[in-house]
Amino acid sequence: MSSTSSLRTKKKYVLITIIAFFLLISVVSAQQDVSCYHCHTTVVDEFRNNIHYEMGFSCADCHGGSEGSNSSVISSNVMSGNFIGKPTRSHITDICSKCHSKEAEDYKQSIHWDAIKKGHPEAATCTDCHGVHEIRAISDNKSSSNHQNSPATCAKCHSNTEIMSAWYYGIKTDRMDTYKESFHWKALSNGYSIVATCADCHENHITKSHTDPTSTTYIDNLPGTCGKENCHPDVKFDADIAAGLVHDKESLHTGELVFNKSGLTTQMKAYYLGPFDLAFWIAEFFKYLTAGVIGAFTGMVILDCLSRFKLKKRW
Amino acid sequence: MTKVLAVELSDSKKLSGDTKMGEVFFKRFTFNQLVQHWVMIGSFMALVVTGMPVKFPDTWWSPVIINLVGGFEMRTQIHHAAGITMVVLGVYHIVFHLFVDKDPLSERKVWPTIKDAKDFWQTIFFYLGKAEQPKFGRYSWKEKFDYWGAFWGMVMLCVTGLILMFPFQAMNFIPYAYVHLATIIHTDEALLATLFIFIVHWWNVHYSPEVFPMSKAWITGNLSEEQMKHEHPLEYEEIMRQMAEKNEP
Numbered sequence: 001m002s003s004t005s006s007l008r009t010k011k012k013y014v015l016i017t018i019i020a021f022f023l024l025i026s027v028v029s030a031q032q033d034v035s036c037y038h039c040h041t042t043v044v045d046e047f048r049n050n051i052h053y054e055m056g057f058s059c060a061d062c063h064g065g066s067e068g069s070n071s072s073v074i075s076s077n078v079m080s081g082n083f084i085g086k087p088t089r090s091h092i093t094d095i096c097s098k099c100h101s102k103e104a105e106d107y108k109q110s111i112h113w114d115a116i117k118k119g120h121p122e123a124a125t126c127t128d129c130h131g132v133h134e135i136r137a138i139s140d141n142k143s144s145s146n147h148q149n150s151p152a153t154c155a156k157c158h159s160n161t162e163i164m165s166a167w168y169y170g171i172k173t174d175r176m177d178t179y180k181e182s183f184h185w186k187a188l189s190n191g192y193s194i195v196a197t198c199a200d201c202h203e204n205h206i207t208k209s210h211t212d213p214t215s216t217t218y219i220d221n222l223p224g225t226c227g228k229e230n231c232h233p234d235v236k237f238d239a240d241i242a243a244g245l246v247h248d249k250e251s252l253h254t255g256e257l258v259f260n261k262s263g264l265t266t267q268m269k270a271y272y273l274g275p276f277d278l279a280f281w282i283a284e285f286f287k288y289l290t291a292g293v294i295g296a297f298t299g300m301v302i303l304d305c306l307s308r309f310k311l312k313k314r315w
Numbered sequence: 316m317t318k319v320l321a322v323e324l325s326d327s328k329k330l331s332g333d334t335k336m337g338e339v340f341f342k343r344f345t346f347n348q349l350v351q352h353w354v355m356i357g358s359f360m361a362l363v364v365t366g367m368p369v370k371f372p373d374t375w376w377s378p379v380i381i382n383l384v385g386g387f388e389m390r391t392q393i394h395h396a397a398g399i400t401m402v403v404l405g406v407y408h409i410v411f412h413l414f415v416d417k418d419p420l421s422e423r424k425v426w427p428t429i430k431d432a433k434d435f436w437q438t439i440f441f442y443l444g445k446a447e448q449p450k451f452g453r454y455s456w457k458e459k460f461d462y463w464g465a466f467w468g469m470v471m472l473c474v475t476g477l478i479l480m481f482p483f484q485a486m487n488f489i490p491y492a493y494v495h496l497a498t499i500i501h502t503d504e505a506l507l508a509t510l511f512i513f514i515v516h517w518w519n520v521h522y523s524p525e526v527f528p529m530s531k532a533w534i535t536g537n538l539s540e541e542q543m544k545h546e547h548p549l550e551y552e553e554i555m556r557q558m559a560e561k562n563e564p
Contacts, residue, residue: 183369186369186372187387187391189372190368190372190377190378190381190386190387190390191386191387192386192387192388192391226483232483241486241491242491243490243491243492244490244491244492244493244494244495245492245495246491248495267492270490270491270492270493271492271495271496278492278496279492279495279496279499282496282499282500282503283499283503286499286500286503286504286507287503289507290503290506290507290510293464293507293511294507294510294511294514294515297511297514297515298514298515300438300439300442300515301514301515301518303439303442303443304442304518304523306442307441307442307443307444308524
């Protein structure tokens with residue numbers, strides 16, 4: 001009786017061992033394609049979503065080191081040769097430019113690269129927009145550099161007061177808020193994505209300051225930027241686009257009377273009639289008009305209602 | 316007084332289906348005016364439904380409505396189509412009343428008068444129980460306010476709406492900043508118009524106990540003798556006087 005029972009237990013263990021062995025084999029072999037997985041699990045998990053992984057690139061293509069080595073060999077082998085490890089922020093461009101030379105060339109004309117060169121490594125480099133290990137194709141909806149994700153990606157830094165003031169005081173942090181007032185955003189946030197996002201006007205790689213005459217957002221270049229082939233083509237408009245704020249917001253119009261407008265920008269000046277900021281005063285006018293008319297007439301309706309309790313019959 | 320007197324004065328040949336034997340109806344609106352009002356209702360409601368989600372993009376109902384009407388692009392197309400309809404309606408209205416309608420402009424009953432200001436105060440005192448209900452002519456001060464309010468709103472909304480629909484063409488004539496100003500005017504005026512129609516106008520023609528659930532004048536164009544006597548007594552007396560004169564000789 002007891003011998004049959006112990007035989008059964010033994011059989012069970014053998015069975016479990018066999019199953020566990022094959023399970024382990026299948027799990028380990030599934031991870032075999034990226035050698036660094038056994039230590040850098042999170043990073044490699046991210047890397048599996050990377051377009052480069054799909055195309056057959058390995059860790060060593062960016063990080064350097066020995067390609068032949070894998071988990072079974074200790075890391076001294078991995079880190080042999082031209083091993084880089086974690087590249088510094090100013091060095092990231094060099095790695096990407098090995099293949100993406102055109103993009104790197106464009107990027108090196110940008111204000112972001114200027115800042116890095118001047119010793120502000122927190123300025124945006126390739127990985128800030130495209131992702132570090134999870135670099136997806138631009139056409140991928142989950143890509144941070146995808147057209148409709150561009151506002152959120154840029155806002156990561158440009159709405160952050162600490163980052164914006166850490167290395168250069170004076171960069172406006174309301175760019176995302178002001179973009180949200182635009183029709184472009186209202187359409188985009190409702191799933192109509194054929195509208196301008198950040199990179200469409202400011203360029204993706206050659207991002208320059210609007211004060212730079214070669215920038216797409218420099219006042220004189222705005223008609224060309226807005227009139228781009230896929231945006232508002234065949235539309236004749238002169239530099240009038242400069243007479244107004246592209247990034248407009250209610251809070252920018254405080255209603256303060258300005259008699260000497262020499263301190264104002266061209267864009268801001270266009271809103272003024274005499275010392276009055278029309279954007280403020282028109283909104284103010286409608287606020288009081290609406291409150292007045294609706295208030296008075298709603299009061300009338302209420303009076304009308306109440307009067308019925310007194311008068312039995314109106315007619 | 317059971318003769319159908321008032322119809323003789325109107326340009327309508329038939330009375331509406333709910334006519335009772337011997338009941339007298341008074342022509343309130345011509346068929347032309349009724350159609351204008353119907354087109355106005357249709358385009359206005361479409362514009363409110365497709366416009367408000369953009370005026371208040373952060374509310375919970377904004378994406379709900381936009382999805383219900385078929386997405387943002389469809390919303391824009393509906394809004395533009397209804398907007399153009401309203402512009403055409405406005406132009407038609409002005410052209411008709413300036414060039415087709417032969418009554419001299421100064422004799423139109425729609426102009427505000429001193430009596431309207433007096434009636435306004437008397438109405439308030441009436442509500443407070445301290446005066447008689449004012450006697451109105453063809454148009455009461457409320458109706459004149461409705462009309463001129465809608466007139467002002469149409470001008471504001473149509474002009475700014477066209478600027479917003481063709482911003483780059485407009486920028487050939489105005490600075491870019493004024494397109495933003497057009498946005499402010501368009502959306503604020505739209506909100507005012509919507510609130511006024513939904514609260515005040517609908518009270519007068521729908522919710523008010525005299526007419527609840529609605530005054531049928533917007534469908535039939537007619538008012539009953541009872542309604543006429545109490546809502547437009549001066550006009551009623553005038554019609555009766557004219558009828559009597561006509562019948563005398």
